[in-house]
Amino acid sequence: MSPTPQQRRAARHQLDPSAPAARRGPSGRRKKPITVEAIISTAFDIVEKEGYEALTMRRVAAALETGPSSLYAHVVNKEDLDELLIGRLCAEIELPAPDPATWRRQLIDVCTQLRDQYLRYPGISQAAFAAAPSNLDTLRVSEGMLAILLAGGVDPQTAAWTIDALTLYVNAHSLEVSLAARRSDEAWVRSRDEMLNRFAALPDTFPQTKRYAAELTAGTTHDRFAFTLGLMLDGLPGQPSLA
Amino acid sequence: MSPTPQQRRAARHQLDPSAPAARRGPSGRRKKPITVEAIISTAFDIVEKEGYEALTMRRVAAALETGPSSLYAHVVNKEDLDELLIGRLCAEIELPAPDPATWRRQLIDVCTQLRDQYLRYPGISQAAFAAAPSNLDTLRVSEGMLAILLAGGVDPQTAAWTIDALTLYVNAHSLEVSLAARRSDEAWVRSRDEMLNRFAALPDTFPQTKRYAAELTAGTTHDRFAFTLGLMLDGLPGQPSLA
DNA sequence: TTCTACTTACGAACAGCGTTCGTGTCAATG
DNA sequence: CATTGACACGAACGCTGTTCGTAAGTAGAA
Structure with missing residues (x-):
C-alpha cells in the first residue's frame, strides 16, 4: 500500500x-x-x-x-x-540563542525575518492566516520567541499572548503591504501625494484627518512596522533591555 | 446617459x-x-x-x-x-465624543465595536484588508480614533501610526477567529484539550512550549484581544487614563 | 397615439479555479 | 512471462467572476 x-x-x-522514511529508489x-x-x-x-x-x-x-x-x-x-x-x-527563520540583555532586539529581528520572507513572496501571508498553528515549523518559531521573551524576564502568560499578538500583526502587516503593492506598482511617493490631495479635499467633518494629513501619510511601511513592534514590546513589563 | x-x-x-442625486422615479x-x-x-x-x-x-x-x-x-x-x-x-460604528479622562477606554470600545461587527459577519474582515483606505466610511472611523488619541494627549505622529496598528490588528484578530471557528464548530475547550495533548507529546526540542503549554492555550479569544489592545495602548506616552 | 431613446434585466457563454475518476504506463517482483 | 503496485495524467464536474447581446419596459417627443 x-x-x-x-x-x-x-x-x-x-x-x-x-525516521525520514527512506525514499524509494529514485525510479x-x-x-x-x-x-x-x-x-x-x-x-x-x-x-x-x-x-x-x-x-x-x-x-x-x-x-x-x-x-x-x-x-x-x-x-x-x-x-x-x-x-x-x-x-x-518558517523553517528558514534563524532563531538566536536567547540573550537577556538584548531580548527586545532579538524579538524584533525574528519578526523582521518573518516579514522579509512574507514580502519576498508577496501575498503568501494570506496562507499563514489559515495555516493550522500545530505545524511543527511554525511551532519552532514560536518556541524560539517564547524562549527569548522568557529570557527577557517576561512572565509566561504575558509572553504567550504577546507571541500571538506579534505573529498576528506581522502576518497582517505583510499582507497589507503586499496587497497595497499590487494595487499600484508605481513608486510610493506618488501614492502619498495622492493621499495628501484626497485628505486636503475632505469635508470639514474630518478636521483631524485634514489637520494631520502629513502625519497620517508619513513614514515608510518599514517605519510603521518598527513603530508597532516597539509599541507592543516597550510596554512589556520585563527586564529593561540594553539595546 | x-x-x-x-x-x-x-x-x-x-x-x-x-447632493444625494435624487433617485429617479421608482419605476x-x-x-x-x-x-x-x-x-x-x-x-x-x-x-x-x-x-x-x-x-x-x-x-x-x-x-x-x-x-x-x-x-x-x-x-x-x-x-x-x-x-x-x-x-x-464601518458606518454602524458609534464614535464617542473624545474625553481626555477615559481615552483609552473609548479607543478600546471602538475597537471592540469593530471586532463585534467583524465577528457577526464571519470572515468579512478578509474584505477589510483589501478595502482601499480612502473609503469615506472607514475614514470616518479613523478620524474618530484620531480625535480620541489626540484628546488623550498623544502626539499626532504617534497617534497616526497607532491607528494603523490598531485597525490592522483588529482586522487580523477577527479574521483569525473567524477562520478558527469555521475549522471546528465544536466548543473551544475541546480544541484546547487537543492542543494541550499535542504540546505534551512534543519532542524535547520544544522545552518552553511543553513547559508553558497551559499559558499558551489559556484565555478566550476575547481575553487575547483585550490583552493586545492593552499592550498597544498602555505603552503609549499620553495622558494617563483614569479608567 | 406612435415612435424613439434610454434604462434596466437577464440568459448564455467564456475562461479559469479546485478536485475526482478512470485509465494508462512503467519498474520491480513472483 | 505475468502480476502487482505506484505513479502519472486526460477528461470531466461543479464552481467562480465577468462580459455580451438582447429583450423588456418606461419616459419623453413628435
Missing part, C-alpha cells in the same frame, strides 16, 4: 520527526519525477515572480509540465500546499 | 457627500427592483448565515431571484461589493 497524500500529511504533522522513469519538494519549490518560484494570487494548482502543474491531477498524489489540497509553503518559510 | 456602476462608485468615493417594473441597497443587505444576510466564503455573486443573485449578470449594473465588481460591505459596516 503506497502512502496516500493524507498519510504523507499525517507523517508531516507527526510530532516526532524521526528515474521521468526526467524530473514529481515530488513534494519539486512542487513546493516551483510554487515558491511562482509566488515570488507573480504573487500568491497566481499560485494555482494548474499553474504549478503547468510549470512541472503535467496536468493538475498529477499533483494530488503528493499533496492533499491547495490548503495543504499552502501549509507546506508556510512551514518551509 | 445613465450612470455606469463605475460612476456610481466614483460618486461614492466623492469627497463631498452632498416599479419589478416587484423588488434590484438596487445597490438590496444587494448589500442580502449580501450581509448571506455572510451572517453562511460566512464570507459563501458570498458569491451567483449566490447573491439567486437570493434576489435573478441571474448573476444583473448585479453588474449596480456594482462594479465583487471587490466593489466587498468595499460597500466594509463601508456599511
Whole structure:
C-alpha cells in the first residue's frame, strides 16, 4: 500500500520527526519525477515572480509540465500546499540563542525575518492566516520567541499572548503591504501625494484627518512596522533591555 | 446617459457627500427592483448565515431571484461589493465624543465595536484588508480614533501610526477567529484539550512550549484581544487614563 | 397615439479555479 | 512471462467572476 497524500500529511504533522522514511529508489522513469519538494519549490518560484494570487494548482502543474491531477498524489489540497509553503518559510527563520540583555532586539529581528520572507513572496501571508498553528515549523518559531521573551524576564502568560499578538500583526502587516503593492506598482511617493490631495479635499467633518494629513501619510511601511513592534514590546513589563 | 456602476462608485468615493442625486422615479417594473441597497443587505444576510466564503455573486443573485449578470449594473465588481460591505459596516460604528479622562477606554470600545461587527459577519474582515483606505466610511472611523488619541494627549505622529496598528490588528484578530471557528464548530475547550495533548507529546526540542503549554492555550479569544489592545495602548506616552 | 431613446434585466457563454475518476504506463517482483 | 503496485495524467464536474447581446419596459417627443 503506497502512502496516500493524507498519510504523507499525517507523517508531516507527526510530532516526532524521526525516521525520514527512506525514499524509494529514485525510479528515474521521468526526467524530473514529481515530488513534494519539486512542487513546493516551483510554487515558491511562482509566488515570488507573480504573487500568491497566481499560485494555482494548474499553474504549478503547468510549470512541472503535467496536468493538475498529477499533483494530488503528493499533496492533499491547495490548503495543504499552502501549509507546506508556510512551514518551509518558517523553517528558514534563524532563531538566536536567547540573550537577556538584548531580548527586545532579538524579538524584533525574528519578526523582521518573518516579514522579509512574507514580502519576498508577496501575498503568501494570506496562507499563514489559515495555516493550522500545530505545524511543527511554525511551532519552532514560536518556541524560539517564547524562549527569548522568557529570557527577557517576561512572565509566561504575558509572553504567550504577546507571541500571538506579534505573529498576528506581522502576518497582517505583510499582507497589507503586499496587497497595497499590487494595487499600484508605481513608486510610493506618488501614492502619498495622492493621499495628501484626497485628505486636503475632505469635508470639514474630518478636521483631524485634514489637520494631520502629513502625519497620517508619513513614514515608510518599514517605519510603521518598527513603530508597532516597539509599541507592543516597550510596554512589556520585563527586564529593561540594553539595546 | 445613465450612470455606469463605475460612476456610481466614483460618486461614492466623492469627497463631498452632498447632493444625494435624487433617485429617479421608482419605476416599479419589478416587484423588488434590484438596487445597490438590496444587494448589500442580502449580501450581509448571506455572510451572517453562511460566512464570507459563501458570498458569491451567483449566490447573491439567486437570493434576489435573478441571474448573476444583473448585479453588474449596480456594482462594479465583487471587490466593489466587498468595499460597500466594509463601508456599511464601518458606518454602524458609534464614535464617542473624545474625553481626555477615559481615552483609552473609548479607543478600546471602538475597537471592540469593530471586532463585534467583524465577528457577526464571519470572515468579512478578509474584505477589510483589501478595502482601499480612502473609503469615506472607514475614514470616518479613523478620524474618530484620531480625535480620541489626540484628546488623550498623544502626539499626532504617534497617534497616526497607532491607528494603523490598531485597525490592522483588529482586522487580523477577527479574521483569525473567524477562520478558527469555521475549522471546528465544536466548543473551544475541546480544541484546547487537543492542543494541550499535542504540546505534551512534543519532542524535547520544544522545552518552553511543553513547559508553558497551559499559558499558551489559556484565555478566550476575547481575553487575547483585550490583552493586545492593552499592550498597544498602555505603552503609549499620553495622558494617563483614569479608567 | 406612435415612435424613439434610454434604462434596466437577464440568459448564455467564456475562461479559469479546485478536485475526482478512470485509465494508462512503467519498474520491480513472483 | 505475468502480476502487482505506484505513479502519472486526460477528461470531466461543479464552481467562480465577468462580459455580451438582447429583450423588456418606461419616459419623453413628435
